[in-house]
Amino acid sequence: QQQSLSNKLNYQLIRYKNIIHEKELFQTLSNYNLTVDQKNTIDQLVNLRQTQIQCYEDFHKLQTRISIQYLPRNFDKLERFIASDHDLPLIKDTIAVEFKQKRYKIIQDAKRTWLNMYIEAYVSKIQEYEHQYQRDLNEFELTHINDMCINEKSLFRSFVDYINHRTNRMLQEIYCEKLPPYRKQLVRVRERLKWPKKMVTVFPTVIFDILYHPFTPTQLAYLSRGPTYIRPNQSAFFPEKYRQKRIDGELEDMMKKIKNCLADRKDSACVPRNIPVYKLYSDHLRAYLTQRYTTPLPLMDQIRALRELKIVxxxxxxxxxxxLVLRQTDKSGVLHIGRAKDYERKAAEYRQKTGAYEELSSNPYNDIICSVTRLLNQLQMNKKIAEWRRQKMTPVRKKTQLAYMYFLPKAHKTETPLRPIINTIHAATTKISKFLDQSIRPLFNRFVRHTTIVDGADLLDQLHKYIDKGYFNSSTLFITFDITNLYTMLPQEESLTILAEFLRVHHCEKVNDVSIETIIELARIVLQANVFVYGNKFYRQIIGGAMGSAFTLTLANIFMWKWE
Structure with missing residues (x-):
């Protein structure tokens, strides 16, 4: 409180000094023998700047409303023109949910469009005032460039000093005196009223695939922050044993990455993994992590962290x-909540539709470990791969787990289909998949870059080149298409044949000292040893590759290279 009071007093002192200095500048300006035209010009410039600042203040008030999700009432009039879901006749739940989602999306898009128009209008008006002000100011300078000076300062220079000081003072008042109380007032009004909380917001929100949900406004507000929200340090409330386990895990992961990075360097800066300095660095790193995990949080952070932990x-x-199932959406980056039985139904429909998976009667963990290890040992014995590479790709049984499948909802599509993702981080073939991806992806990027469009900016760049070559004319057609379930519908053996063809066409008989035949054998084990767990059952993928495996994307791109 003392610090806050001190800050207020300092601000008031600075404010009074600025006002006094502004009056001094105005008095200096008044000492010139101004003509009627000069007075009119100065008044016009001052009024123009005043109008611009007022527009600037209104613009920031709108931004304040946006930040607290309390838009002007006229934004909510749109909801009256679109029928509420309460007006629907009795229909199936799935249709009602779809209607509710479409209605919400239409209103949200309309409000966002309307809001963008407001913002563009404010920005355009502010820029228009600025251009007019600069034009009139330049004319004023040219007209009075040879006028008399007082204390070696011209009339124009005195006016510029005055108007700049006045402008800065008024902007500071907006930020420090007008906007904070305006925000507090809006927050109080919004908390008293019920209608703003029921209106469609322009902010990203949780997408519900159910008619009614049990969550409170506080819980919804927390979920609406999205998956990228960084929570306060809630580990401070966990037992010491748990925190120590987290410290050990993070330390081991960091040291492993550092050693691998420094040891794998090809130049003279390569650092062996067993030098004593690593022990010293590890001790310092452990001390730092321990300090971060055990240092008590400030009181306000403790309250916030504890409150959010309870919400979670x-x-x-x-x-x-x-x-219910909570998932991040496939593309929009927000959270989605749906019924577990709907997820199960859609997952079963997906498996039946694609026919890409077969259910196994027993746990395939040991068989997969043995198959991968046996292949790598055989390749090393036949001198097809080096011993160090075999060790690097061989799975460690204690650190290897079966992959597991989960689904991401495609909320941007009708009926919210699911995208299957197989988490292969600790799978037996993960190291082989990473090796193949790191070896072949650069080749694909090098040889097929000219026919690959990476993103929208790349599309524009390619289009400009296409136009410069004279290919673009009135008969040019733009065609887009989408391949449904590309990863899970790739024919495995045909994909491997195309991979070998791609390498031979581009004269890559060896990739990182590994022959094409060996590359194909490694790729085959990655595809055929793709087993995973889903719903307490074991499955094997018999068509395509795992969406989640590093090599699958590269293989799919090469397959499309052949198709093109």
């Missing part, structure tokens, strides 16, 4: 109680 736990309880 309450959300988890409701998800479990009502059999």
């Amino acid at each position: 736990k309450s959300i988890r309880r409701k998800l479990k109680k009502y059999h």
Whole structure:
């Protein structure tokens, strides 16, 4: 409180000094024998700047409304023109959910469009005032360039000093005196009223695939922050044993990455993994992590972290109680909540539709470990791969796990289909998959870059080159298409044949000292040893590759290279 009071007093002192200095500058300006035209010009410039600052203030007030999700009432009039879901006749739940989502999306897009128009209008008006001000100021300078000077300062220079000081003072008042109380007032009004909380917001929100949900406004506000929200340090509330385990895990992971990075360098800066300095660095790193994990949080951070921890736990309880699934959406980057039985139904429909998976009767973990290890040993014995490479790709049993499948909802598509993702981080073939991807992806990028469009900016660049070559004319057609379930529909053996063809066409008889035949054998084990767990059952993928495996994307791109 003392610090806050001190800051207020300092600000008021600076404010009074600025006002006094502004009056001094105005008095200096008044000492000139101004003509009627000069006075009119100065008044016009001052009024123009005043109008611009007022527009600037209104613009920031709108931004303040946006930040607290309390738009002007006229933005919500749109909702009256689109029928509410309460006006629907009795229909199936799935249709009602789809209608509700479409209605929300239409209103949200309309509000965003309307809001963008408001913002563009403010920006355009502010720029228009600025251009007019600069034009009139330049004319004023040219007209009075040879006028008399007072204390070696011309009339124009005195006016510029005055108007700049006045402008800065008014902007500071907006930021420090007008906007904070305006925001507080809006927050108080919004908390008293119920209608703003029920209106469609322009902010990204949780997407519900259910008609009604059990979550409170506080829980929804937390979920609406999205998957990228960085929570305060909640580990401070966990037992010391748990925190120590986290420290050990992070330390081991960091040291492993550092040693691998420095040891794999090809130049003279290569650092062996067993030098004593690593022990010293590890001790320092452990001390730092321990300090970060055990240092008590400031009081306000403790309150916030504890409050958010309770919110997270309450959300988890409701998800479990009502059999709901919380997932990040496939592309929009927000969270999606749907019923667990809908996920199961869509997953079963996907497996049946693609026919890409077969259910196994027993745990394939040991068989997969043995198959991968046997292949790598055989390749090393036949001198097809080096011993160090075999060791690098061989799975460690204690650190190897079966992959597992989960689904991401495609909320941007009708009926919200699911995208299957297989988490292969600790799978037996992960190291082989990474080796293949790191070896072949650069070749693909090098040889097929001229026919590959990476993103929208790259599309424009390619289009400019196409136009410069004289190919673009009135008969040019733009065609786009989408391949459904590309990763899971790749024929495995045909894909491997195309991979070998790609390498031979581009004269890559060896890739990182590994022959094409060996590359194909390694790629085959990655595709055929793709087993995973889903719903307490074991599956093997018999068509395509795992969406989640590093090599699958590269293989799919090469398959499309052949198709093109």
